Amino acid sequence: MDHNEKLGAHEVAAWLRHHSGFLQQFPDLAQTLQVPREDGRAASLASYQLEVLRDKNRELNRRLHDLFANAEENERLAVRSHQLTLALMRQSTRADTVRAMAASLAEDFHGDRVRVLLFRNVAELDGQEWFLHADEGSSVLAPFRDCIGDGQPLSGRLQSDKQSVLYGSSADDVSSSLLLPIAGHGLVAVGSSDANRFYPGMGTLFAKMMAEAFATALDRYTAS
Known part of the structure; x- marks a missing residue:
């Protein structure tokens, strides 16, 4: 390099980058x-x-x-x-098993609305707001076919047809939900008035584990 040539700022910066110990x-x-x-x-x-x-x-x-x-x-x-x-x-009965699941959903997920929808009716639970029954082939379950079919949970704001089935007259009070299919038995839902309580993409590992435990517990009464 010509000793008379002046270094520019970029040349000085480049040199310092390659000689970080200079200072x-x-x-x-x-x-x-x-x-x-x-x-x-x-x-x-x-x-x-x-x-x-x-x-x-x-x-x-x-x-x-x-x-x-x-x-x-x-x-x-x-x-x-x-x-x-x-x-x-x-639990020793189907009704008590369902009650235990509903109680856990309410306590562990802190939802404002809990719903347990089963394909098989449980007479002892008739009249409970949180318990719903629909035959597996019922048209009532049409909005949930994809969720039930692939077994994957849904979280976030549910479509109005799902909201109506699950929450009825309280649908407008629910801004977000966690929906879990229960293999061979139905589904459960936890609804919240907080739009940010359940959101798309949230982790559902433990919720899925709970759903599997519930399905396995209900399997004990399939033949009864």
């Missing part, structure tokens, strides 16, 4: 460099780097807090899923 050799230079901030003021490079590290530390702390909160919530759900399985195993 360690000249600490006085590192202290005198001025770094612009968004508010227009300038700070020393050391102060600027310290502030960047603080920002990164705050972000890491936030992420750790979120991970810890998620871990705690998952632990609570795991305990509740286990407790539900034990409760279902302890």
